[in-house]
Amino acid sequence: MLDALITILDEYKNQGLEYRLIERKKSRAESFYIKKSLEMNRGVDTDAIALTVYKVFEEDGKSFRGSADATIHPGMTREEIKNVIDEAFFAAGFVKNEMYPLEEKGAAPTGEFTSGIPALGVHKTMSKLREAVYAQDKHDKGNISYSEFFVDQSGIRIINSNGVDVRYTAYSVDIELSVHWRDGGEVENFEAYKLADCDTALIGGRVEKLFNIASQKPLAVPTPSVNDVNVLLTGECLNEFFNYYYENSNASSIYTKISTFAVGDELQGECAGDRFTLELDPFLPGSTGSRPYDNNGTPLKKVCVVKDGRLMQLWGDLRFSSYLNAPVTGNIENRVITGGSTPVSEMKTAPYLELISFSDFQMNSMTGDFAGEIRFGFYYDGTETVPVTGGSVSGNIKKVHGDMLLSAERARYNNYDGPATVLVKNVSIAGK
Numbered sequence: 458m459l460d461a462l463i464t465i466l467d468e469y470k471n472q473g474l475e476y477r478l479i480e481r482k483k484s485r486a487e488s489f490y491i492k493k494s495l496e497m498n499r500g501v502d503t504d505a506i507a508l509t510v511y512k513v514f515e516e517d518g519k520s521f522r523g524s525a526d527a528t529i530h531p532g533m534t535r536e537e538i539k540n541v542i543d544e545a546f547f548a549a550g551f552v553k554n555e556m557y558p559l560e561e562k563g564a565a566p567t568g569e570f571t572s573g574i575p576a577l578g579v580h581k582t583m584s585k586l587r588e589a590v591y592a593q594d595k596h597d598k599g600n601i602s603y604s605e606f607f608v609d610q611s612g613i614r615i616i617n618s619n620g621v622d623v624r625y626t627a628y629s630v631d632i633e634l635s636v637h638w639r640d641g642g643e644v645e646n647f648e649a650y651k652l653a654d655c656d657t658a659l660i661g662g663r664v665e666k667l668f669n670i671a672s673q674k675p676l677a678v679p680t681p682s683v684n685d686v687n688v689l690l691t692g693e694c695l696n697e698f699f700n701y702y703y704e705n706s707n708a709s710s711i712y713t714k715i716s717t718f719a720v721g722d723e724l725q726g727e728c729a730g731d732r733f734t735l736e737l738d739p740f741l742p743g744s745t746g747s748r749p750y751d752n753n754g755t756p757l758k759k760v761c762v763v764k765d766g767r768l769m770q771l772w773g774d775l776r777f778s779s780y781l782n783a784p785v786t787g788n789i790e791n792r793v794i795t796g797g798s799t800p801v802s803e804m805k806t807a808p809y810l811e812l813i814s815f816s817d818f819q820m821n822s823m824t825g826d827f828a829g830e831i832r833f834g835f836y837y838d839g840t841e842t843v844p845v846t847g848g849s850v851s852g853n854i855k856k857v858h859g860d861m862l863l864s865a866e867r868a869r870y871n872n873y874d875g876p877a878t879v880l881v882k883n884v885s886i887a888g889k
Contacts, residue, residue, distance in 0.1 A: 458531055462506060463616070465538055474546055475511040475559060475618040479752060480504075482612040486579045490604045493591060504531050510542060511559070511618075512549035523552035557776040559753075562620040566749035567758035568740040573655040574628045579608045582630070582655045589657035590634060593664040599671055601664075602645065604634035613748075621754035628653045629745045632660065638671035646671045651871045654743040659869070670814060670833050673844045680810070680831050680848035682888035688850060689804055689811040689878050694818040694829060696873035699794055701854050702735055704822035706762050708773025712780050715823055718768055725766040730860040732766035733796040737789035738874075746790030746872040755787035765796070794875030797863025804862060804880045811835045811878075812850060825854040852884035 459480055466476050485501040506529040513522050525548040527541045574582050583606055594601045607630070614624040630652050638644040648667050650660060690698060702724060710716035718724070725732060739757035741747050750756055753775050762772055771778070772786040779785070805811075811834050818829030828851040836845045861881050868877035 458504075458529070459506065459614070459616075461535070462508075462529055462538060465535065465542065466618070469542065469546065472546070473513055474542075475513070477509040477511075477559070477617040477621075477753070478615070479507040480612075480614040480616075481507070484579060484610045486583050486606075486608045488583055488587065488606040490587075490601075492600060492602060493594065505529070508541070508545065510545040510549050512546055513556070514550060516553070520556040521553045522556050523549035523554060525549040525552065554776075555780060557779045559617055559619045560621050560755050560775055562622070564756050566739070566756040568749070570625075570653075570740045570747040570749065571742060572628050572653055574608070574610070574630075574653070575626070577655055579610055583608050585655055585657055586630065586632065586660060589661045590632065590664050592661060593668060596638075596668060596672075598640040599636060599638040599668055602635045602637040604632070607631040615750060615752065615754040617754060623750050623754050623756075625749050627745070627748055630654070634664070634667075636664075636667050636671045638668075638675070640672065640675060642675040644671050644674045646674070651745055652743050653745045653747060653871075656743055659743070674833060674846060677833065677844040677846040680834070680845040680886065680888050681836060682848070683810060683836070683886055684884070686808040686810055687804065688881050688884050688886070689801075689809050690881060691811055691813050691878045692815075692868075693870045693873070694812070694815055695794075695868075695875060695879060696792070696870055697818050697820045698827060698854070698879065699733075699735070699792060699873070699875065700820050701822050701825055701827075702733075702763060703792055706735075706768060706771055708771045708777035708781050708783055710822075711771060712777050718771075720768055720770055722768045723766055724763060724768055725858045728766055728859050730858075731796050731798065731863045733763065733794055733863060734761065734765060735763035736761050736793040736795070737772055737786070738791045738793050739787075739789045741791035741793065741872065741874060743869065744791050744872040751787040751789070753787070755785060757787045757789055760786045760789065791872045792875070794863070794873075797865050797867075797876040799862045799864060799880070801864045801866055801878050804864065804878065805837065808839045809837050809880075810845070810886060811837075820854070827852055827854060848886065848888045850884055850886055852881065856883050857881040 483503045489496045508527045511524050525545040527545045609629040611627045616622045632650040636646045705716035705718045738759045771783045774788050814832040815829040816832045820827045831848050863876040864878040866877040
């Protein structure tokens with residue numbers, strides 16, 4: 458199918474057509490359980506090609522590169538494929554993107570992603586993850602009410618009309634489950650996990666934590682409206698919290714004027730707290746964002762974007778990096794945050810509100826505003842620690858990053874590797 462498509466695309470060379478192809482051959486294993494009983498096992502294989510057609514044209518003496526996307530499915534006839542190409546090529550002529558180059562055949566990536574899934578295989582991985590999850594289902598007053606497991610192996614090949622032809626294999630594990638607790642009231646806690654490895658210890662620990670929260674939630678009191686205590690952000694919300702710096706240091710955000718960041722900026726201003734360092738690592742173990750090439754076929758390598766609070770360089774794909782004459786890093790999804798030295802135990806010596814779980818936590822990368830609906834946490838008033846639930850937290854990262862503290866303890870949540878807890882001040886707490 459791929460060879461036939463390339464043959465057809467080559468017939469358009471004299472019309473100035475350029476292209477990029479991303480072929481994805483995915484094998485997925487799926488398992489569904491009600492309590493401990495297997496309800497369904499199934500496998501799904503898919504094969505599709507994402508086609509991007511480019512058209513270079515001039516208007517009023519200025520060059521543009523238009524583009525249009527389409528999908529080529531197995532079984533399409535030659536006539537159907539040509540119709541798709543014709544429509545995409547026509548549409549590309551109406552897209553006036555400033556001229557930019559396409560990736561060329563070049564250097565290899567500088568690292569390699571490792572995962573335990575290839576050695577085990579998709580189905581053995583599924584079995585071991587299921588064992589890790591249900592090993593925690595050992596409580597008299599609680600149980601796993603349902604669970605779903607998805608393990609993907611995707612063969613990816615990227616080809617363009619400039620001679621790029623690279624391939625790699627990507628892995629992805631998705632686990633969804635709900636814990637039911639019966640003590641002092643009925644509690645149902647849902648959680649979803651994503652990773653690219655068979656890390657049974659990590660998953661077992663996450664499920665144990667879910668049971669622990671469920672067991673304490675019936676004892677939780679409404680979150681008090683306290684605005685004069687330290688707030689400890691713990692858990693997956695931190696990936697969204699640090700997304701502010703990740704998004705604003707992207708070449709696309711700079712070019713489109715969404716971000717005002719500039720290389721050399723002291724992002725935290727006068728800092729009395731911990732200065733953070735942000736690295737992008739395309740080979741972060743266990744992350745579904747790890748890969749040797751981005752979708753343009755650009756080879757990837759680790760890059761330091763922020764060093765001790767100072768913006769060292771932008772990151773971005775070939776198009777927007779070329780617009781800004783910036784180094785082309787490619788699109789890298791994995792964030793590694795360092796710079797923390799304060800133990801969590803030290804953060805808890807003064808009154809605090811630790812927020813562990815949110816119904817929703819969002820960061821507005823344009824304004825720096827963040828907010829979350831509190832699902833579960835702990836409040837320490839200086840004497841007693843009690844579990845809390847309900848209410849919300851809100852603030853602006855530009856008002857808190859000057860004196861925030863990063864924990865010495867670290868945590869990993871898919872494409873986030875960083876401090877397990879961040880202490881912030883000057884935030885608003887709306888009690889339930």
